[in-house]
Amino acid sequence: MLKKIFTNSFGILISRILGFIRDLLTASILGANIYSDIFFVAFKFPNLFRRIFAEGAFIQSFLPSYIASKHKNRFAAAVFIRFFTIIFIFSILVTLFSPLFTKLIAFGFDEELINMASLYVAINFYYLDFIFIVTFLAALLQYKEHFATTAFSTALLNLSLISALIIFQKSEKENIVFAMSIAVLIGGALQVLIHLYISKKLNILKRLILSLKGLNKKKESVKEDLKKFYKNFVPAIFGNSTAQISAFLDTWLASFLVSGSISYLYYANRILQLPLALFAIATATALFPTVSKKLKDKKDKEAKEILKKSFWLLVFLLSLSTVGAIVLSDEIIWLLFERGSFTGEDTKNTAFVLAMYMIGLLPYGLNKLFSLWLYANHKQIIAAKIATYSLICNIVLSVILIFYLQAAGLALSTSIAGFVLLFLTIKEFGFKEFLSFLERKKILFLLFLIFLELFILHTFKNFLFLNQ
Known part of the structure; x- marks a missing residue:
């Protein structure tokens, strides 16, 4: 199990290092201004749907249903055809009505900014089509206990964006945003290609294609499996989307604040996502197929023992990460981003947002662990209710705290909502079991x-950053 977690973590680490290089270049070349805000708005839109719809709700619902299905290949083929068709049609609608969709995510933008951003929103949204294919194949690879391809493939997106930034760094900022948008699609296409190659190598692709060809004749055989999957999928959208909807809400509200606020939230959230992905998501991804299989085989005790060991691993890693990031928030932002168009004032504002976000690292990370128990037990509806309560809490606090702390208030409300989410998830898991x-x-x-x-951080902080 540790080998699987390490594989995921190492792949994510490589991707995140490249992601930070990408963000470093973005901050240096674009800065924290209206152009960076426009790109982050455009890129956040497909990412919101990717994390909620494709990666989150899909895998959490698909994998347990796939494990339980007696006709796995036919079931997988039927799901792929239906979902990809829906996503592609949705992408066309976003293209046709891009100003409307841009207004939804950046309501505070004026008409001129909406018109500027809408083209990039339309381009970036097609990334979702590529990533659904990646996510679908990743789920099948997870069933085969293969995690490396998916973990390492996200680096391709960052490499594509880094290349665009380097090549077009001396261009007009609007042209840089366009180049980055095209690079997003190239990165998505490269991820699809590597997953297709590995799926072919593991004989997954051949079986899937054969099932797609003969699906019309035998679709009745998976009718009940599809019903169960759809029943779980819709509530899973809500149950796995709290952090993503919170990020969307932050962006929407930040569009009413001073220019650069969306960028402060983006850069700070990117740093939050490193330990969250490196430790919590990597662990949950590695455990999910194993826990689902053990619960299907009625081996609850073994599944809980796996959960317990992973719980303490995450508690130690996330707690120490939280303390370190809060104490060194100014130094982290200065080291990573303060150069070129990114000023000292931008560093101060982003660091404050980072500290507020990091408060929620532990609850969101542990929730990844305990929520997989709910999904593996087909309790997507309960998870959806829990997420709804957390989201309501986040909305109320965001509207209040934005007046006092600006962008940092949005980050703090997200963190508090994370504690609500974890408390309710543990309540459903069972306080007695948790204790x-x-x-x-x-x-x-x-x-x-x-x-x-x-003690160490406070003792050496001034020494380590003496030349700041």
């Missing part, structure tokens, strides 16, 4: 490490 996970010696050791980390 059995807790061990006094490990708690005391964790506190010791946190105090030691604080």
Whole structure:
């Protein structure tokens, strides 16, 4: 199990390092202004649907249904045809009505900015079509206990964007945004190609194509499987989307604030996503197929033991990451982004947002672990209700805190909503079961490490960043 987690983590680490290089170049070349805001709005739109619709809700619903199905290949083929058709039609609608969709995500933009951004929103949205194919094939690879391809393939998107930034760095900023949008599609296409290659190598692609060809004659055989899948999929959209909808809400509200606010949120959230993806998402992804299979085989005790070991691994890693990022928030932003068009004032504002986001790292990370138990048990409807309560909390707090803390208030409300999400998820998992996970010696050791980390950071902080 540790090997699977390490494979995921290492692949994500490589991708995130390239992602930070991409963000470093973006901050240096575009800065934190209206042009960077426009690109982040355009790129956030497909990413919102990707994380909610394709990666999140789809895998969490598809994989347990696929494991339970007696006609796996036919079931997979039927799901692929239906979903890809819907996503492609949706992409066409976004192209035809791009100003309307742009207005939805950046309501505070005036008409001129809406017209500027709508072209890039239309281009970037087709990334979702590519990523659905990637996600679908990734689910089949996960069933085969193969994680490396998906973990490492996201680096291709970052490499594509880095190339665009380097090639067009001396161009007009509007041309740079256009080049980056095209690079997003190229990155998506490259991800599809590598997944097709590995799927062919593992004999997944051949079986899928044969099932697609003969689907019309045998579609009745998977009718019940599809009903169960659709029943779980719709609530799974809500159950797995709290963080993504929160990010969408942050962008929408930030469009009413001073220029650069959307960029502050983006850069800070990117740093939050590193430990979240590196530790929590990598662990949950590696565990999900195994836990689902054990629950299907009625081996609940073994599944909970796997969960317990992973729980403590995440608690230690996420807690130490949270403390370190909050204490060094200014230094992190300065080191990564303060150059070129990214000013010292931008560093100060982004660092404050980062500190507020990092408060929510532990609850969101642990929720990834406990929510997989709900999805593996086909409790998508319950997960949806939990996410709805958390989202309502986030909306109310965002509207209040934005007046006091501006962009940082949006980040803080997201973090508080994460604690609500985790509390309700653990309540459904069972407080008694959760308390059995807790061990006094490990708690005391964790506190010791946190105090030691604080001492080290405060002792060497000025020394390490003396030349800032």
